[in-house]
Amino acid sequence: MTRNARAARAGLLFAAPALLVITTFFFLPVVAGFALSLTDFDIYAIASAHNLRWAGLENYARLSRDPLFWTALRNTLYFVLVGGPLSVLVSLAAALALNVRWLPGRAAFRTVLFLPVVTTLVAVAVGWRYLYHPRIGLIGQMVRAVGLQPIDWLGDPVWAMPAIILLAVWKNFGFNMLIFLAGLQSIPDELYEAAQLDGARAWQQFSHVTVPGLTPVLLLVGLTTLIGYLQLFGEPYVMTGGGPGNATLSLMLYTFREGFRWWNMGYAAAIAFLMFSLLLAITLLARRWRGSDLG
Amino acid sequence: MIAPRSLGSRAVFLTLVAVAAALTVLPLVWMLATSLAPPGAAGRGALPLVGVAPTLEHYRTLFTRLDAARAALNSTLVASSVTALSLLLNSLAGYAFARLRFRGRDALFRLLLAGMIIPGQVAMLPLFLLLKAMGLVNTYAGVVVPGMASVFGIVLVRQYVLSIPEALLDAARVDGAGEWRIYWSIVRPLCTPLLATLAVFSFLGAWNDFLWPLIILSDAELYTLPVALANLLGEHVQDAELMMAGAVVTVVPVIVVFLALQRYYIAGILRGGLKG
Numbered sequence: 001m002t003r004n005a006r007a008a009r010a011g012l013l014f015a016a017p018a019l020l021v022i023t024t025f026f027f028l029p030v031v032a033g034f035a036l037s038l039t040d041f042d043i044y045a046i047a048s049a050h051n052l053r054w055a056g057l058e059n060y061a062r063l064s065r066d067p068l069f070w071t072a073l074r075n076t077l078y079f080v081l082v083g084g085p086l087s088v089l090v091s092l093a094a095a096l097a098l099n100v101r102w103l104p105g106r107a108a109f110r111t112v113l114f115l116p117v118v119t120t121l122v123a124v125a126v127g128w129r130y131l132y133h134p135r136i137g138l139i140g141q142m143v144r145a146v147g148l149q150p151i152d153w154l155g156d157p158v159w160a161m162p163a164i165i166l167l168a169v170w171k172n173f174g175f176n177m178l179i180f181l182a183g184l185q186s187i188p189d190e191l192y193e194a195a196q197l198d199g200a201r202a203w204q205q206f207s208h209v210t211v212p213g214l215t216p217v218l219l220l221v222g223l224t225t226l227i228g229y230l231q232l233f234g235e236p237y238v239m240t241g242g243g244p245g246n247a248t249l250s251l252m253l254y255t256f257r258e259g260f261r262w263w264n265m266g267y268a269a270a271i272a273f274l275m276f277s278l279l280l281a282i283t284l285l286a287r288r289w290r291g292s293d294l295g
Numbered sequence: 296m297i298a299p300r301s302l303g304s305r306a307v308f309l310t311l312v313a314v315a316a317a318l319t320v321l322p323l324v325w326m327l328a329t330s331l332a333p334p335g336a337a338g339r340g341a342l343p344l345v346g347v348a349p350t351l352e353h354y355r356t357l358f359t360r361l362d363a364a365r366a367a368l369n370s371t372l373v374a375s376s377v378t379a380l381s382l383l384l385n386s387l388a389g390y391a392f393a394r395l396r397f398r399g400r401d402a403l404f405r406l407l408l409a410g411m412i413i414p415g416q417v418a419m420l421p422l423f424l425l426l427k428a429m430g431l432v433n434t435y436a437g438v439v440v441p442g443m444a445s446v447f448g449i450v451l452v453r454q455y456v457l458s459i460p461e462a463l464l465d466a467a468r469v470d471g472a473g474e475w476r477i478y479w480s481i482v483r484p485l486c487t488p489l490l491a492t493l494a495v496f497s498f499l500g501a502w503n504d505f506l507w508p509l510i511i512l513s514d515a516e517l518y519t520l521p522v523a524l525a526n527l528l529g530e531h532v533q534d535a536e537l538m539m540a541g542a543v544v545t546v547v548p549v550i551v552v553f554l555a556l557q558r559y560y561i562a563g564i565l566r567g568g569l570k571g
Contacts, residue, residue, distance in 0.1 A: 003468060004396070010474030011395025018388035018444035019403065025441040027410060029418035029425060036421055046427075097312050104309065111557065112316045115323070118553040118560070120503045122521035123542035126528060127326040130535050136337045138325050170322070175564065182565050231416055234505050238525055252416060252506075259420050260510055269420050276417040283412050 033276075037269035046263060059270035069271065071246050072254040075161065079250065080229045083165040088218075088225055090173040095180030096210075110181075114174035121171065125238035128167045129154065132239075154240050157247035164235045164248055172228075176221045183217035184210070223286045227279055251275050323546070330354070330539035337535040353540035363544055365516065366523035370548075373435060373508070373519055374501040377442040381497050382490055384444040389452020390482050394464060395474070404453075407446045415441075416506070423510055437511040438519070442501060448493055451566060455489040456482060492563035495556045499549050520545040 037059055044051035063069045094113055098106055116124065132153040134140040140150035153163040191209045200208065233252040236242050242249035242257075251271060259268030329337050331349040357363040391397070392404050422441060423432070431437035459482065467477050483490070505521045512518055518526060524541045531537050553560060 007395045007468075007474060008397040011391040011397035011400065014387040014391035014395065014474070014478065015397070015400075015403070018384040018449060021384060021440075021444040022407070022410070022446060025422060025425070025443075026413075026415070026418055029421035030410075030413055032421035032425075033417050033419075036424075094315070097308075097315070100308070102305065103312065109312060109316050111554070113319055114561075115550065115553075116319065118499055118503075118549050119323070120505075120521055120542075120545045120549060122503075122505050122524055123545040124322065124326075126524060126538055126542045127322055129528075130329070130337070130538065131322055131325060133535070136535050138321075170319070178561060178564050227412075227414065231414055237505075238528065255416075255420075256506070256510075260423070265420050265424070272417050272420060276413065279414065280412070 033269050034273055036266055037273045039266045041264075041266035041269070043263040045265075055266060059267050060274075062267065063270055063274070068246065068249070068254065072249045072251045072271075075247065075249055076230060076232060076251045078161055079165060079168070079232050080226060082162075083168050084222070084225045084229045086165065087169045087172055087229075088176060088221055090169055091176035091221070092180055092214075092218075094173060094177040095184055098177070098181055099184045110178075113177060116171045117174040119171070121234040122238055124171060125167065125235050128163075129239045132163055155244055157245050160240050160244060160247045164232075164239060167235055167239070168229070168232075172225075176225065179217060179221055180214065183214050187213035219286065219289075223283065226282055230275065230279055326539045326542055326546075329536055330543045332536050334534070334536055337539075343536075353534075353537045354544070356537060357540055357544060361527065363520075363523070363541065366518050366520045367544065367548075369435070369517055370502055370519040370521075373438050374498045376435070376439045377501040378494050378498045380439065380443045381445060381448055382494055385448030385493065386452050386483060386486060386490060387478065388444065389449045390456050390478055392449060393453040393456035394459075394461065394482075407449065411446050411450075419507070419510065426511065432511055433513045433517065435517065438508050441507065442497070442504075445497075448497070451489060451493065451563075452486065454566075455486055459485055488559070488562070489566075491556065492559040492566070495552065495560045496563050499552060499560075502549055 038055060038057070039045075040053045040055040040058070042051075097103070098110055098113070100106075103109070131137045132139060134150040134152045134155075137150075139153070143150040151159055153159045187209065191213070192205055195205045195209050231252050232250040233256065236248040236250055236253050237256075240248045242253050252275070255268045255271045255275070258264045258271065325343070329343045330353055331351070332343040333347055333350050333352065336347050337343045392400060426432055426437050426440070431440060464477055464481065467481055472480070502519075503521065504519075505525070508519045508522050509525070512522060515523070515526065524538075524545055527541055528538060
C-alpha cells in the first residue's frame with residue numbers, strides 16, 4: 001500500500017467513530033423528527049408500532065388551532081425579543097467597562113462578571129426562585145425594609161416573564177461580554193489615535209471607531225443569542241412550571257410536556273419542527289443581510 | 296479608548312464597576328448564606344445569616360437522608376465519561392479532517408458545518424425513541440452516548456491541527472511511524488492546550504445539562520444533580536434553606552473547576568466565538 005492510501009484508510013478509520021455517533025444520534029433523529037411530525041405517534045404507538053398512523057399535515061393543522069401553542073409562541077418571542085437585546089446590551093456595556101485600560105483589577109472583575117455563565121442553570125434558577133419570593137427573597141425583604149409591599153414576581157402573570165428575563169440576562173451576559181471584549185481588543189489603537197488627532201470626542205470615537213469595528217461581532221452575538229434564547233426551557237421549568245396561567249409557557253416547555261408527559265410525540269415533533277424552521281429562517285435572513293456566511 | 300479624564304470621574308467609574316460586580320455575585324452569596332442558616336431563618340430579615348449561628352444541618356440532611364452523594368457520583372460519572380469519550384473521538388476525527396486525505400472528506404466536513412446551526416433539541420424526540428429501541432433509556436449510557444462526539448469539538452481540533460507544520464508529521468512517516476503512532480505521540484501531545492479547553496467545556500456542559508438527563512432518566516437512583524435538584528424542589532419547596540444547600544452542592548464543583556482552569560475555558564470561548 002502506498003503512503004497516501006495508508007493515510008486515506010487511517011483518515012477514514014479515525015473519522016468513522018465520531019461520524020457514526022453524530023450521524024446516528026444527531027442527523028438521523030433530525031430527519032426522523034420531521035417524519036415523526038407527520039404521524040399520530042402517541043402512547044399507543046409506544047406500546048406497539050401497529051397503532052402508528054400516517055397523519056400528513058394533520059398535526060400542523062391542529063397546532064394552528066391550538067391556543068396553547070400560540071401562547072407558547074408569543075411567550076417565547078417575548079423572551080427572545082426583550083431578553084435577547086437586553087442581554088446583548090448588558091454584555092456590551094460590561095465589555096466596554098472592562099476594556100478601559102486604567103481600570104484596576106480588570107482580570108478579577110472579568111472573572112466575577114463571567115461567573116454566572118458557568119453555574120448550573122437548574123441550581124441558580126432554584127436560587128432565584130427563592131430570591132424572588134415575596135417573604136423569603138432578598139428583593140422582597142429589601143422592598144419591605146423601605147416600607148413598600150413586595151410583589152410576588154413569579155406568581156404574577158405580568159411580572160413572571162420579566163423576572164425570568166432578568167435571571168437569563170444575569171446568567172448569560174458574561175459569555176457575550178468576553179466575545180465583545182475580544183472584538184474591542186482587535187480594533188487597532190491607531191484608529192483611536194487618528195480619531196483623537198482629528199479632534200474626535202469620546203462619544204464620536206465610540207460611534208465612528210468602536211461601533212463599526214464591532215459590527216461583525218455584534219451580528220454574530222445577536223444571532224447566537226437569538227438562537228439560544230428561542231430554546232428557553234430550564235428557567236420556566238424550575239421557577240414557574242410555565243405558569244401562572246401559562247404566562248411563561250415556552251415552546252420548548254410545551255414540546256417537552258406534549259412529548260414526554262403526555263407522549264403525544266407526533267404532535268410534539270410538529271412543535272419542535274416549527275421551532276427549528278423559525279430558527280433556520282432567522283439564520284438565513286441574518287446571513288443574507290450580512291451578505292456573507294456567519295459560520 | 297473611552298476613558299474619563301479626571302480623578303473624580305475615575306473614582307465614580309471604578310465604584311460603578313465594583314457595584315456591578317457585587318450585584319453579580321450577590322445572588323450566589325445569598326444562596327450560600329441561606330443554605331447555612333437554620334431552618335426558617337430565611338424570611339426573618341434581608342440577610343439570612345445576620346444574628347444567627349451558621350449551621351451545616353441542611354448539608355447533613357442532603358447527604359444522609361436524601362442521598363445527594365449518589366447524585367453527585369452520577370453527575371461525576373456521566374460528565375467524566377462524556378469528557379473522556381468526546382476528547383478521544385473528536386480529536387481523532389479533527390486530526391483526520393485536517394491532515395489525512397480520504398475520499399469525500401471535504402464534502403463530509405461541509406455537511407458537518409451545515410449541521411452546526413441545527414439545535415440538538417430538534418433531534419430530542421426521535422433520539423429518545425432510538426435509545427428506547429436500543430434499550431438505553433434509564434441508563435447512564437443513554438445520558439452519555441449522544442454527547443460522545445460533537446461537530447464543535449471536531450471543528451476546533453481540525454483548526455488547531457492545521458497549525459501543526461505538516462513537515463513534522465511527514466518526518467515521522469518517513470521514519471516509519473504508523474498513523475496511530477503519529478496521532479498518539481505527536482498530534483495529541485501538541486494539541487494539549489486545546490484538549491484541555493475542550494475537556495473543561497464538555498465536563499461543565501455535561502455537568503450542567505438538564506433537559507436530556509431529565510428525559511432519559513426515570514429512576515431516582517440514576518439522577519444527575521440538576522435532575523435530582525429539580526425533583527427535590529417538588530417535595531421540599533417549603534424548605535428554602537435545604538433547597539439552597541442542594542443548589543450550592545450542585546454549583547460549587549463547576550465553580551471550582553472553572554476557577555482552576557479558567558485560562559483554558561476562556562481561550563475556548565474566544566476560539567469558538569470569533570470564528571465568524
